[in-house]
Amino acid sequence: MSVVLSDAERALAAGALGEGPAIAMRIVAESARLLGARNLIPIVSAHIDGALYHGDSGTLFAERLVAGGARVAVRATLNVGALDLLGCSRIRLDEPVRKMARRMAEAYRQLGCEQSWTCAPYQAGHRPAFGSDVAWGESNAVVFCNSVLGARTNRYGDFLDISCAIAGRAPDCGLHRPENRRARLIFDLSGLPASFVASEHAWPVLGSLYGREAGEAVGIVSGVRRNPGEDALKAFGAAAASSGAVGLFHVAGITPEAPDVDTAAGGETPATVIRVTPELAADAQARLSTAAASDIVDAVAIGSPHLSLPEFDQLQRLAAGRKLRIPIHACTGRHVVAELDRTGRRKELEALGIVIVADTCVVVTPILPENSGGVLMTNSAKFAHYAPGNTGYAVLYGSLAECVESAVAGRPVFFEAP
Numbered sequence: 001m002s003v004v005l006s007d008a009e010r011a012l013a014a015g016a017l018g019e020g021p022a023i024a025m026r027i028v029a030e031s032a033r034l035l036g037a038r039n040l041i042p043i044v045s046a047h048i049d050g051a052l053y054h055g056d057s058g059t060l061f062a063e064r065l066v067a068g069g070a071r072v073a074v075r076a077t078l079n080v081g082a083l084d085l086l087g088c089s090r091i092r093l094d095e096p097v098r099k100m101a102r103r104m105a106e107a108y109r110q111l112g113c114e115q116s117w118t119c120a121p122y123q124a125g126h127r128p129a130f131g132s133d134v135a136w137g138e139s140n141a142v143v144f145c146n147s148v149l150g151a152r153t154n155r156y157g158d159f160l161d162i163s164c165a166i167a168g169r170a171p172d173c174g175l176h177r178p179e180n181r182r183a184r185l186i187f188d189l190s191g192l193p194a195s196f197v198a199s200e201h202a203w204p205v206l207g208s209l210y211g212r213e214a215g216e217a218v219g220i221v222s223g224v225r226r227n228p229g230e231d232a233l234k235a236f237g238a239a240a241a242s243s244g245a246v247g248l249f250h251v252a253g254i255t256p257e258a259p260d261v262d263t264a265a266g267g268e269t270p271a272t273v274i275r276v277t278p279e280l281a282a283d284a285q286a287r288l289s290t291a292a293a294s295d296i297v298d299a300v301a302i303g304s305p306h307l308s309l310p311e312f313d314q315l316q317r318l319a320a321g322r323k324l325r326i327p328i329h330a331c332t333g334r335h336v337v338a339e340l341d342r343t344g345r346r347k348e349l350e351a352l353g354i355v356i357v358a359d360t361c362v363v364v365t366p367i368l369p370e371n372s373g374g375v376l377m378t379n380s381a382k383f384a385h386y387a388p389g390n391t392g393y394a395v396l397y398g399s400l401a402e403c404v405e406s407a408v409a410g411r412p413v414f415f416e417a418p
Helices: 007-013 019-035 056-067 097-110 139-149 160-167 202-214 230-243 278-287 309-319 334-343 345-351 381-391 400-409
Strands: 040-042 045-048 075-078 169-171 185-188 219-222 249-251 272-275 299-307 328-332 354-358 375-378 394-397
Touching: 007 019, 019 040, 019 056, 019 160, 019 169, 045 160, 056 097, 056 160, 139 230, 139 249, 139 299, 160 169, 185 202, 202 219, 202 230, 202 278, 202 381, 230 249, 230 299, 230 381, 299 309, 299 381, 299 400, 309 328, 309 334, 309 345, 309 400, 328 400, 334 345, 334 354, 345 354, 375 381, 375 400, 381 394
Parallel strands: 045 075, 185 219, 185 272, 219 249, 299 328, 299 375, 328 354, 375 394
Antiparallel strands: 040 169
């Protein structure tokens, strides 16, 4: 299928504003053709995942855009990188990798991207308006943007994200189109105890189950009695996007496109209903732990997606007055670190044995001690999904309270059950 470009889009692709913008527009146009889009649509913002160093080619691509005079045409925030640029934690990267990661960061700065370096830009002030079209990368950011904010984006991969930001355009397909945002399945939680659904550790568990069941389908969660809050929805979406390919979910009576099931489904009856039982929830929770029965914990890490200020409040309450035998690596964005510094809380947290990791996280860059076969405890379903392959650590999943108790005891401590 051919893509119909406007006069301005054709001129940009032909080099009217330089080689950098031309490269970006040609990438967007060709991607649109491959995706079956008939045309491009204007976007109002982008979130860039391609600034995480995976190899020299990514750095060289960004530098070529800079050399060609490219600049972003819309607001563009940056996802996590490979470096803790604030120096909160030690990154085990040697030269020349560290140098190439710094060059990549500098190239994206020159392209005009905001130095946000967080996987939770929506908690750092980047919250596009309901119904607006954007081009966001990073799976949890995408699903939160679509589901909780009601803006519209597909899952934009590395380099297509920055290309869309420079061109100010995205392919008109997928979740940009209203007909593709309708719920096609129901994920019914009414059979679960209200106390479990209201608990902090339930939402990563339920998200991991939802992702496995839904795949890439759009569904609606029903049977939720009260709004669990943005951090819970953040955890649910991140888990669903990790275990499946979820780009959008609805929660009846809570998320903006789902005042009720009928509205979210566009007046049609969803063909699939998944009734979540306590047994299904217990199985989903058990699947998040990949470590064999273990009486040790070698590391504790939280903050995927990045910890918010309210989550730091909870962490500090749980750890206050305690002595941690195992440091807790707490990954967050620089917008949170700035507030912790302003109030003096960062020093208090570090005095407790909490290692604050900014601009990145322990799963995408080497921060944790080398310990192949070690055991990592986390309250993040996303960490649980990626840590074994990315870090070499097996995983134990627990609530935040269980993570803190385990760090204090130096061994696994569990006291909650679905």
